[in-house]
Amino acid sequence: MTIVSRAVQFVKGLLTPPSRPVCPRCGGTLWNRHGFSNRGKRCLDDLDPDVAIQRYRCTRCGKTWSDKPAWLAPRKWYGRDVIRMSLDLAMDCTTSWRELGSMVHGIVTGAGRAVRWAPWRQPKEGSEPIKLAHTTVWRWFQEAGKRAGQEDRVAERYQGLFSGVLATDESWGWIKGIVEGVGRKVGFGVQALVDGKTRLVLNLRRLANETEEELRAGVEQLVRRGIGLKSIRAWRSDGRQTDPAIWAMRDLGAVPWQRSIFHLWRNLAGGLKAYAAAKGQQAGDRLRDQIRAVWDAPSERAAVVALMTLVQEYGDDPLAGRLVRVVRSTFKEATFHLKGMVAGLARTSGVVEWVWRRYKRRLRLLQCFMSDDGADNFFRLDELHINFHRYQIRKERKRVYPYPGKCPLEIAAAEIEVEVDGRRVAATWMDALAI
Ligand SMILES: [Zn+2]
Numbered sequence: 001m002t003i004v005s006r007a008v009q010f011v012k013g014l015l016t017p018p019s020r021p022v023c024p025r026c027g028g029t030l031w032n033r034h035g036f037s038n039r040g041k042r043c044l045d046d047l048d049p050d051v052a053i054q055r056y057r058c059t060r061c062g063k064t065w066s067d068k069p070a071w072l073a074p075r076k077w078y079g080r081d082v083i084r085m086s087l088d089l090a091m092d093c094t095t096s097w098r099e100l101g102s103m104v105h106g107i108v109t110g111a112g113r114a115v116r117w118a119p120w121r122q123p124k125e126g127s128e129p130i131k132l133a134h135t136t137v138w139r140w141f142q143e144a145g146k147r148a149g150q151e152d153r154v155a156e157r158y159q160g161l162f163s164g165v166l167a168t169d170e171s172w173g174w175i176k177g178i179v180e181g182v183g184r185k186v187g188f189g190v191q192a193l194v195d196g197k198t199r200l201v202l203n204l205r206r207l208a209n210e211t212e213e214e215l216r217a218g219v220e221q222l223v224r225r226g227i228g229l230k231s232i233r234a235w236r237s238d239g240r241q242t243d244p245a246i247w248a249m250r251d252l253g254a255v256p257w258q259r260s261i262f263h264l265w266r267n268l269a270g271g272l273k274a275y276a277a278a279k280g281q282q283a284g285d286r287l288r289d290q291i292r293a294v295w296d297a298p299s300e301r302a303a304v305v306a307l308m309t310l311v312q313e314y315g316d317d318p319l320a321g322r323l324v325r326v327v328r329s330t331f332k333e334a335t336f337h338l339k340g341m342v343a344g345l346a347r348t349s350g351v352v353e354w355v356w357r358r359y360k361r362r363l364r365l366l367q368c369f370m371s372d373d374g375a376d377n378f379f380r381l382d383e384l385h386i387n388f389h390r391y392q393i394r395k396e397r398k399r400v401y402p403y404p405g406k407c408p409l410e411i412a413a414a415e416i417e418v419e420v421d422g423r424r425v426a427a428t429w430m431d432a433l434a435i
Pocket residue numbers: 023024025026027028058059060061062063
């Protein structure tokens with residue numbers, strides 16, 4: 001089942017509860033009322049410790065069960081909305097576990113931090129016994145992360161949603177941890193496999209080490225996620241030395257490779273600076289423009305012509321010659337999109353830079369994962385969060401979002417909205433996990 005069908009099914013269930021109770025074991029519709037269980041309601045809109053939940057008993061099979069209103073989170077003291085808000089804030093708004101805990105506590109109780117917001121208001125009635133600790137919020141997060149890693153939720157997750165262009169990148173993170181009894185910073189690698197067209201994150205994971213085998217394992221996991229390796233038609237990366245070896249291991253050596261222009265420019269930055277320092281800014285700008293004419297060419301023909309001009313003019317120059325050689329040796333990968341072999345494949349700058357930007361911002365304030373598998377849980381949830389997260393609709397022109405108001409899953413042509421009573425509601429990553 002894809003994460004989309006999972007999420008849509010769940011949110012539909014929340015929005016349209018069955019009109020009449022049905023036995024969860026045999027599907028029978030004949031039952032007797034079977035008393036109440038005192039559940040209490042600790043939700044964002046309502047704080048009532050005495051809310052009772054109706055129980056039923058099936059007359060056919062004897063199974064007993066309780067009502068499950070949308071607000072009720074099974075086996076949790078707090079309501080579903082409190083937990084969902086906490087997870088949403090944890091993923092999307094950067095703050096520490098402690099600050100997050102105190103904020104959620106304030107919203108639920110109207111006490112504590114909420115007195116800062118509205119000193120003229122009394123805390124909500126019944127707020128006294130509510131002591132929401134940051135560890136509770138953290139635990140909800142870990143439980144969600146474990147759920148995201150469950151075999152049945154991972155299997156076939158992205159079936160039918162892959163465009164054929166795979167972008168890969170690795171990054172490095174630092175986190176506060178304990179090493180041999182001493183508190184210090186601990187480093188770890190992260191691998192991201194992203195759909196190069198739709199930006200759908202196909203696998204985001206912590207690397208156990210930096211060997212080729214470990215990187216390859218991430219690619220192989222795609223199969224379990226519903227993406228056949230044979231369906232990879234182009235490969236994007238920033239040009240790590242190990243990449244070709246990984247592809248060859250999986251018989252993917254023939255898959256065309258596209259390089260990120262952003263990284264190619266970065267490779268030339270030092271050389272261009274040295275050239276401009278020696279020959280003057282104007283000459284430096286001219287060389288830059290000539291290189292840009294190759295990498296930004298509108299057609300393959302224009303790119304070849306621009307490359308020939310570049311080689312002719314600068315090929316023998318002792319300073320610029322080295323740069324020209326880089327442009328020449330990477331020409332095929334830098335201009336692969338112009339061949340038109342993969343429909344809709346565009347020139348690429350950052351491969352998955354934006355994933356790293358988000359995650360680093362988040363990590364900086366989070367500071368610690370508070371457990372060994374905390375990092376794994378974080379990346380599992382981040383993957384789902386990114387895929388369901390819609391891009392902003394912005395009025396100002398500072399930044400251009402190519403798909404305003406859409407999330408990667410929607411760009412990959414999945415329908416995440418549910419229509420109930422004329423209202424359209426978008427499913428979220430939390431619905432995909434049935435939280
Ligand atoms: Zn029954």
